[in-house]
Amino acid sequence: MKMDKKKIFAVASIGGHWIQLLRIAKPMEEKFEVVYLCTHPKCATMVEGHQFIQIEDYSRWDAWKMIPSFFRMCRIIRRENPVAIISTGATPGLTCLLAGKMLGKKTIWVDSIANVQHLSLSGRLASKFASRIYTQWKDLATSKITYAGNILGE
Amino acid sequence: MIFVTIGTQVSFDRFIKIIDEVAAQIDEEIVAQVCQLGFETKNIKTIDFLAPDEFNELFSKARLIVSHAGMGTILLALQQHKPIIIFPRVAALGEHRNEHQLATAEKFKELGSVYVAMNEEELKTLLLQNDLRPLAEIGEYASRSLIEAIEDFIG
Numbered sequence: 290m291k292m293d294k295k296k297i298f299a300v301a302s303i304g305g306h307w308i309q310l311l312r313i314a315k316p317m318e319e320k321f322e323v324v325y326l327c328t329h330p331k332c333a334t335m336v337e338g339h340q341f342i343q344i345e346d347y348s349r350w351d352a353w354k355m356i357p358s359f360f361r362m363c364r365i366i367r368r369e370n371p372v373a374i375i376s377t378g379a380t381p382g383l384t385c386l387l388a389g390k391m392l393g394k395k396t397i398w399v400d401s402i403a404n405v406q407h408l409s410l411s412g413r414l415a416s417k418f419a420s421r422i423y424t425q426w427k428d429l430a431t432s433k434i435t436y437a438g439n440i441l442g443e
Numbered sequence: 444m445i446f447v448t449i450g451t452q453v454s455f456d457r458f459i460k461i462i463d464e465v466a467a468q469i470d471e472e473i474v475a476q477v478c479q480l481g482f483e484t485k486n487i488k489t490i491d492f493l494a495p496d497e498f499n500e501l502f503s504k505a506r507l508i509v510s511h512a513g514m515g516t517i518l519l520a521l522q523q524h525k526p527i528i529i530f531p532r533v534a535a536l537g538e539h540r541n542e543h544q545l546a547t548a549e550k551f552k553e554l555g556s557v558y559v560a561m562n563e564e565e566l567k568t569l570l571l572q573n574d575l576r577p578l579a580e581i582g583e584y585a586s587r588s589l590i591e592a593i594e595d596f597i598g
Binding site for chain 2: 295297303304305306307308309312313315316317320321329331332334335348372373375395397399401402403404405406409420421423435437438439440441442443
């Protein structure tokens with residue numbers, strides 16, 4: 290009997306975060322139904338054949354936008370009902386994880402490989418609540434922050 | 444063609460100025476994706492906004508990529524086996540929110556997988572070399588161990 294694939298969300302901002310996310314989520318498409326969420330509509334062309342949802346863009350400098358965004362994320366999560374949410378950043382990804390956490394979903398933060406000295410601010414916030422936190426640098430791993438490899442594939 | 448990119452968030456005039464200057468000595472087309480550029484370039488073509496597909500087209504046509512130390516660009520270059528020179532934005536000069544590009548650049552210099560210019564002199568020297576080759580290759584995806592760890596956790 291063919292089982293339906295579990296649905297997961299993969300969410301990131303355009304740029305480095307998005308490129309890193311694809312390198313993690315693309316190979317997971319075999320096991321999971323991946324829904325992609327990104328801050329730029331044109332990124333949809335990079336995940337053709339998959340559901341794509343555009344999300345609001347903002348940074349910590351216009352962080353008030355997190356509030357309406359948070360409620361919209363909650364609606365999207367309720368509607369789509371993924372089992373887990375993965376984000377590589379930045380702030381909108383963090384918001385989505387928080388919404389997912391509130392709704393009882395598994396939440397996974399993979400901190401950007403650009404953060405070589407310490408976790409990003411979003412990563413540090415995510416580590417307060419997310420189910421799993423990954424760093425891409427061995428020397429940043431702690432009891433709570435896992436290193437299991439990086440997006441370079443080494 | 445040499446493709447220059449500074450990402451999408453803030454201007455990076457110091458970088459574009461250096462390239463525009465050295466471009467006078469380079470006999471090759473240089474196209475730069477910029478934003479909020481505060482001066483007129485003399486020797487290079489600039490484009491203000493590029494949609495991802497236009498960006499990808501220029502990127503894949505280019506012989507050499509010259510970029511701020513942004514991970515997206517570094518990854519694309521490594522994926523497409525293009526030589527890339529990175530030049531970090533400096534937050535102390537108002538070019539970024541924090542100094543993570545300096546740290547990224549230092550780390551990649553250590554890894555030896557891309558060309559790194561930490562200052563104007565180094566950038567000019569690298570730009571004038573015409574034998575830059577890709578320094579590293581990466582596969583299509585992240586580490587198998589990372590993907591499996593996440594998949595196992597999701598269950």
